Amino acid sequence: MFGAMLGEAWHAMGANRMRTFLTMLGMMIGVGAVVLMMAIGEGAQQAIKKSISSMGSNLFIVLSGSPNAGGARAGSGNALSLNVKDADAISELDSISGVAPVAMGSAQVIFAGNNWNTSVIGTVPSYMEIRDWTINNGYVFSNSDVRSATRVALIGKTVADNLFGDDIDPVGKTIRIKQSPFLIVGVLNSKGQSLDGRDQDDTIIVPLTTAQRKLFGNQVPGSVRMIMAQAPADNLMQQAEDDMNNLLRQRHNIREGSDNDFSVRNLTAIANTAAEATRTMALLLGAIASISLLVGGIGIMNIMLVSVTERTREIGIRMAIGARERDILLQFLLEAFVISIVGCVIGILIGVGGAALVQNLAGTDTVVTSQSISLAFVVAASVGIFFGFYPARKAAKLNPIEALRYH
Amino acid sequence: MKPMIEVRHLYKDYQTAAGAFPVLKDVNLSIAHGEYVAIMGPSGSGKSTFMNILGCLDKPTSGEYYLDSYAVAELENNALAKLRNKTIGFVFQGFNLLARSSLLDNVALPLVYSGIDKHIRHEKAAQVLNKVGLGNYLNSRPSQISGGQQQRVAIARALVNSPRLILADEPTGNLDSKTSEEIMALFDALNQEGISIVLVTHENDIAEHAKRQIRFRDGVIEHDSLHAVLASERS
Numbered sequence: 001m002f003g004a005m006l007g008e009a010w011h012a013m014g015a016n017r018m019r020t021f022l023t024m025l026g027m028m029i030g031v032g033a034v035v036l037m038m039a040i041g042e043g044a045q046q047a048i049k050k051s052i053s054s055m056g057s058n059l060f061i062v063l064s065g066s067p068n069a070g071g072a073r074a075g076s077g078n079a080l081s082l083n084v085k086d087a088d089a090i091s092e093l094d095s096i097s098g099v100a101p102v103a104m105g106s107a108q109v110i111f112a113g114n115n116w117n118t119s120v121i122g123t124v125p126s127y128m129e130i131r132d133w134t135i136n137n138g139y140v141f142s143n144s145d146v147r148s149a150t151r152v153a154l155i156g157k158t159v160a161d162n163l164f165g166d167d168i169d170p171v172g173k174t175i176r177i178k179q180s181p182f183l184i185v186g187v188l189n190s191k192g193q194s195l196d197g198r199d200q201d202d203t204i205i206v207p208l209t210t211a212q213r214k215l216f217g218n219q220v221p222g223s224v225r226m227i228m229a230q231a232p233a234d235n236l237m238q239q240a241e242d243d244m245n246n247l248l249r250q251r252h253n254i255r256e257g258s259d260n261d262f263s264v265r266n267l268t269a270i271a272n273t274a275a276e277a278t279r280t281m282a283l284l285l286g287a288i289a290s291i292s293l294l295v296g297g298i299g300i301m302n303i304m305l306v307s308v309t310e311r312t313r314e315i316g317i318r319m320a321i322g323a324r325e326r327d328i329l330l331q332f333l334l335e336a337f338v339i340s341i342v343g344c345v346i347g348i349l350i351g352v353g354g355a356a357l358v359q360n361l362a363g364t365d366t367v368v369t370s371q372s373i374s375l376a377f378v379v380a381a382s383v384g385i386f387f388g389f390y391p392a393r394k395a396a397k398l399n400p401i402e403a404l405r406y407h
Numbered sequence: 408m409k410p411m412i413e414v415r416h417l418y419k420d421y422q423t424a425a426g427a428f429p430v431l432k433d434v435n436l437s438i439a440h441g442e443y444v445a446i447m448g449p450s451g452s453g454k455s456t457f458m459n460i461l462g463c464l465d466k467p468t469s470g471e472y473y474l475d476s477y478a479v480a481e482l483e484n485n486a487l488a489k490l491r492n493k494t495i496g497f498v499f500q501g502f503n504l505l506a507r508s509s510l511l512d513n514v515a516l517p518l519v520y521s522g523i524d525k526h527i528r529h530e531k532a533a534q535v536l537n538k539v540g541l542g543n544y545l546n547s548r549p550s551q552i553s554g555g556q557q558q559r560v561a562i563a564r565a566l567v568n569s570p571r572l573i574l575a576d577e578p579t580g581n582l583d584s585k586t587s588e589e590i591m592a593l594f595d596a597l598n599q600e601g602i603s604i605v606l607v608t609h610e611n612d613i614a615e616h617a618k619r620q621i622r623f624r625d626g627v628i629e630h631d632s633l634h635a636v637l638a639s640e641r642s
Contacts, residue, residue: 003525004519004525004528005519011507011508012507015507313503314505316503317503317504317505318516318520319464319488319491320462320464320491320497320499320503321491321492321497321516321517321520321564322488322489322491322492322493322517322520322521322568323488323520324484324485324488324489324520325484325485325488327520400464401459401464401465404464404499404503
């Protein structure tokens with residue numbers, strides 16, 4: 001019975017190919033748009049996720065405050081109110097799993113005939129774990145290197161490419177940073193772009209003490225501009241922030257009601273905001289695309305209504321030879337369903353092809369997920385049944401005598 | 408034994424803007440199993456309405472109708488569809504075949520609605536098409552054969568579910584006289600096999616094939632040849 005009806009639906013569609021194709025086209029465009037838009041949205045979300053995870057997880061950055069010199073205020077990090085002892089104290093907190101004091105600046109770097117300007121980070125080995133940096137080649141300098149201010153350096157991939165090219169292995173070579181010679185002990189694995197679009201691989205990491213004494217100078221011994229801290233788990237972020245605020249206020253002798261001479265920023269929260277914005281964008285894209293799916297569904301209803309009218313006599317014949325109302329209902333419903341499913345399958349192919357095209361031509365990351373395909377499929381099938389139901393019911397409720405008399 | 412068709416005090420009104428218009432007024436009729444009946448009468452006499460009611464396509468306004476002992480007036484739509492499917496075979500003036508389907512599929516269609524398997528459907532359909540002399544045209548379309556052949560296909564379709572009654576509404580109305588005779592010969596043969604036949608016609612020579620003639624006028628039975636015979640025998 002069902003097989004016979006499926007065959008009939010196929011026949012009926014074939015009887016008016018142009019019309020069937022145009023009806024399907026609405027469905028194809030709708031499904032294709034949904035799949036493509038979801039692929040673009042998903043691509044953007046995955047790109048954001050990747051840069052968030054490259055940043056390191058559950059991260060805080062503690063900046064020293066802004067000095068106020070005769071009314072002119074400098075930016076955060078310039079007051080030198082934080083020092084290495086603060087970092088040690090923070091690392092004692094239960095809600096913190098890793099701490100790294102950081103001194104930063106930019107410097108000109110020279111190897112043989114090449115030179116390059118890059119950012120130099122002075123820090124301690126735990127920075128590597130906090131920021132999720134790994135070593136491609138070589139090793140990370142040790143805490144004893146930090147204590148003795150050794151002139152060793154880890155270089156990022158961009159720096160390695162610009163100074164050494166492809167042929168030379170940088171490890172074991174000596175470069176000059178601000179005229180001082182540094183031995184390269186390791187090359188960092190690539191991280192790619194950060195959330196704000198900076199190249200994270202364009203960097204050099206050296207021991208904190210070496211940076212302070214040999215590169216950037218140190219007005220107040222032991223002071224740092226910022227401390228990076230990591231909480232062990234997502235649900236400890238708030239606790240960690242409160243603990244650090246209390247600890248530092250206490251250590252800096254700040255009275256009740258006075259402003260902090262430092263600031264604690266939750267980098268992960270900032271990143272999550274960016275991810276949330278991307279998610280909203282993806283949702284919006286999908287919603288706009290699904291409007292075209294709705295329009296496609298209305299197209300199916302329209303054509304099915306025409307078809308029911310055209311085939312009134314046929315319906316009358318079927319009723320006269322024993323078709324029940326539900327047989328007629330099923331027949332027309334199945335026809336609408338087949339149109340929308342075939343349209344949907346072609347639409348998915350269009351969407352997947354479109355996503356590949358966007359990726360190649362526009363360079364935007366697109367990701368087609370199995371969820372987006374199954375969602376498009378389910379929605380298209382429901383649209384077919386929903387918009388096919390009214391015409392099918394109209395057919396099933398026809399009066400057989402009037403239907404037989406129809407010309 | 409119960410009659411094939413038993414109609415008592417049958418009324419049918421049509422609702423018009425001017426109020427209820429009576430089409431059938433107190434029709435009483437009994438047709439036995441295996442009878443061959445022609446219903447005649449001018450346009451507007453109510454014979455088509457009567458045929459629609461006999462065919463379970465329309466319901467009477469009041470009165471009783473028993474088809475093969477089913478009280479048709481009390482049945483709901485699905486049960487009526489089942490009667491049309493299994494007990495009755497329809498033959499129409501305009502053949503009413505599905506143009507897109509092959510002759511085999513046309514004839515097999517009633518079996519689809521009986522829920523019968525595909526290979527049995529095709530087997531039975533081919534069998535009845537053979538019987539009406541169209542065994543070589545199983546995969547042709549209705550448009551590829553003549554009118555007389557199309558009516559044979561329609562008769563095959565009416566026969567495929569082995570009905571006890573065939574209702575034919577002007578079955579030769581669209582055919583020339585030679586073809587008409589061939590179709591009527593087919594009906595005669597079917598009646599010989601024991602199938603009850605009721606046909607509507609306004610041609611006397613067609614009605615002559617039947618063993619009983621009933622004439623409608625203005626919604627009532629004006630003449631019934633069976634009663635006339637009985638009356639002449641009584642006098």
